[in-house]
Amino acid sequence: MQPSPSPNSSPSRANLAGWLYVSPLVLVLVPFFVAPILVVLAASFFATDGFGGLTPGFTLASYIEVLHSALTLKLYLATIKFTVLTWIFTLIIGFFVAYFLVFHVRNQLLAIGLFLLCTVPFWTSNIIRMISWIPLLGKEGLINQALLAMGVIHQPLEVLLFSDLAVIIAYVHQLTIFMIVPIFNSMARIDKNLIEAAIDAGASRFDIMRLIVVPMSKSGIALGTIFVVSIVMGDFFVVKVISGGGSASVVSAFYEDVGVLQYPTAAASAVLLTLVLVAIVSLILRTVDIRQEITR
Amino acid sequence: MSAVLAEMPKSDMSKTVMPATTKAIAPSKGGRSWTFYVLATLFSLYVVALYGPMFCIYVLSFQDIRGGLVFPMKGHSLHWFVDLFTQVRTGDVKGSFDRSIKLAVIVTIITVVVSFLAGLGFRKRFRGDTFVFYMMIGSLVAPGLVLGLGTGLLFQALGLNASWYTSALGAQLSWTLPFGVLVMFAVMSRFNHVWEEAAYDLGASRWQSIWLVMIPVLAPGLVAVALFGFTLSYDEFARSLQTAGSLNTLPLEIWSMTLNVTSPSLYALGTVTTIVSFIVIGASLGTIVLIQKKRGSQAKG
Numbered sequence: 001m002q003p004s005p006s007p008n009s010s011p012s013r014a015n016l017a018g019w020l021y022v023s024p025l026v027l028v029l030v031p032f033f034v035a036p037i038l039v040v041l042a043a044s045f046f047a048t049d050g051f052g053g054l055t056p057g058f059t060l061a062s063y064i065e066v067l068h069s070a071l072t073l074k075l076y077l078a079t080i081k082f083t084v085l086t087w088i089f090t091l092i093i094g095f096f097v098a099y100f101l102v103f104h105v106r107n108q109l110l111a112i113g114l115f116l117l118c119t120v121p122f123w124t125s126n127i128i129r130m131i132s133w134i135p136l137l138g139k140e141g142l143i144n145q146a147l148l149a150m151g152v153i154h155q156p157l158e159v160l161l162f163s164d165l166a167v168i169i170a171y172v173h174q175l176t177i178f179m180i181v182p183i184f185n186s187m188a189r190i191d192k193n194l195i196e197a198a199i200d201a202g203a204s205r206f207d208i209m210r211l212i213v214v215p216m217s218k219s220g221i222a223l224g225t226i227f228v229v230s231i232v233m234g235d236f237f238v239v240k241v242i243s244g245g246g247s248a249s250v251v252s253a254f255y256e257d258v259g260v261l262q263y264p265t266a267a268a269s270a271v272l273l274t275l276v277l278v279a280i281v282s283l284i285l286r287t288v289d290i291r292q293e294i295t296r
Numbered sequence: 297m298s299a300v301l302a303e304m305p306k307s308d309m310s311k312t313v314m315p316a317t318t319k320a321i322a323p324s325k326g327g328r329s330w331t332f333y334v335l336a337t338l339f340s341l342y343v344v345a346l347y348g349p350m351f352c353i354y355v356l357s358f359q360d361i362r363g364g365l366v367f368p369m370k371g372h373s374l375h376w377f378v379d380l381f382t383q384v385r386t387g388d389v390k391g392s393f394d395r396s397i398k399l400a401v402i403v404t405i406i407t408v409v410v411s412f413l414a415g416l417g418f419r420k421r422f423r424g425d426t427f428v429f430y431m432m433i434g435s436l437v438a439p440g441l442v443l444g445l446g447t448g449l450l451f452q453a454l455g456l457n458a459s460w461y462t463s464a465l466g467a468q469l470s471w472t473l474p475f476g477v478l479v480m481f482a483v484m485s486r487f488n489h490v491w492e493e494a495a496y497d498l499g500a501s502r503w504q505s506i507w508l509v510m511i512p513v514l515a516p517g518l519v520a521v522a523l524f525g526f527t528l529s530y531d532e533f534a535r536s537l538q539t540a541g542s543l544n545t546l547p548l549e550i551w552s553m554t555l556n557v558t559s560p561s562l563y564a565l566g567t568v569t570t571i572v573s574f575i576v577i578g579a580s581l582g583t584i585v586l587i588q589k590k591r592g593s594q595a596k597g
Contacts, residue, residue: 022414036446093338128570277439281437
């Protein structure tokens with residue numbers, strides 16, 4: 001990466017210094033990330049008495065149970081549906097919002113101000129933002145009231161809240177920011193002269209988009225995708241609150257399992273989900289070296 | 297985000313007069329194309345949709361005793377705010393508020409220190425750096441509820457009591473640290489190594505170069521890391537759920553309220569916690585801008 005700043009740097013010294021600097025990070029991540037994952041992995045092979053008691057052992061019973069249940073397939077299909085739809089909408093909105101800020105707002109100070117305006121809700125409570133859909137989408141909520149008053153509908157729409165539609169709206173609302181920030185960052189690095197040159201050479205608006213802007217924001221898109229996909233696939237809160245129990249996802253089922261102390265099946269399903277997630281994330285990481293991207 | 301702030305230009309470049317290019321998607325000068333208006337509309341709609349629902353609950357939390365969960369407003373009063381902190385049935389709001397703030401402060405301090413050190417470490421390649429990096433990414437993308445359950449079971453297996461200042465603290469750090477280090481990466485990549493070299497040439501020790509050169513230069517970035525640490529911890533839910541033990545943090549309290557409280561006191565709590573978030577965000581961004589301004593005037597004078 002960068003040339004070493006310190007005067008003496010034999011490889012072994014550099015290794016030692018590097019590890020010293022990251023040792024506090026490792027000291028947190030080992031007990032609170034690696035160990036818990038291993039515990040869940042171990043629990044997935046344990047037998048249970050059905051009352052929360054775990055018998056150490058090695059059985060694949062939980063996996064067989066999870067994989068044989070028709071519910072699993074349904075849950076995964078639901079989760080994938082949520083993930084794909086959320087990804088598409090956050091990508092489209094996030095891409096164009098970032099594009100607007102980078103290429104259309106001429107005053108850079110204003111662009112930064114508007115950018116911050118988009119990011120502020122990220123630093124506030126997700127739960128509160130979920131709850132705030134009730135007065136809008138609920139049966140007696142604003143949207144229904146407005147539609148009734150306009151005579152568009154004669155009965156309140158119940159699908160607004162407590163439905164898959166509401167879940168998607170809530171996800172997109174919550175996660176578009178995760179697309180905007182990385183895409184904004186990679187777009188901001190595109191040299192404006194490149195686009196001027198393309199215009200001079202006779203490129204159309206679409207060509208510029210296809211040949212310059214999209215390829216050069218690929219790393220931002222990849223980074224945003226990792227965030228959105230991992231959060232939607234790992235979420236249970238939005239599904240539970242917004243769907244009113246009508247929809248379920250892999251992790252919300254996990255939550256129910258934990259609630260009734262079915263630790264091994266919950267753990268087995270968590271392990272499977274983690275494997276799927278790792279596969280998706282490493283596929284994305286193959287297309288972009290995010291470490292290089294961030295440090296560039 | 298601080299990285300963006302750090303690149304604030306001294307003046308607006310768009311004042312140069314040039315002939316308008318009609319084909320330009322991104323004219324830095326001249327007339328606006330139709331795409332500008334389309335995208336400006338999209339952007340405005342996005343911002344309205346982003347803030348609109350939040351404002352609904354702030355407004356609704358100021359109803360009087362007849363208030364319900366939906367519009368129209370029924371009177372104006374602070375009834376539900378008083379209710380929030382005095383009624384027993386709404387739970388231990390005060391206690392959980394207290395715990396959440398304390399926990400967020402502890403998480404912030406640890407996040408800033410650890411992320412800064414890790415940022416220093418990752419500047420140079422060392423054997424195993426990729427492994428540590430991917431461990432961090434793993435901790436970021438792992439489903440929070442699963443990690444929380446793992447941590448809870450681990451504490452149980454070791455015979456330790458889960459509590460907000462042990463297991464929940466660690467669980468939250470597994471979430472805030474990856475964010476902190478990623479922000480540090482962005483901040484460090486804009487650090488000019490010449491300054492550090494100069495410090496060494498002038499005889500500074502490693503410690504002096506960090507304390508007297510790097511920390512002052514990187515201060516705005518460190519404030520940004522602190523902002524991430526505080527707000528992510530203060531609002532953290534999934535990882536705390538199985539690790540907080542018997543005493544709730546604020547998001548857990550809100551969660552249990554969503555299940556059994558159907559009065560505007562739920563909205564009042566939302567308003568209160570959002571005010572705290574806004575104060576923290578405002579203070580952090582203000583500090584960053586202040587540092588930048590001070591530097592600008594120093595550079596000129």
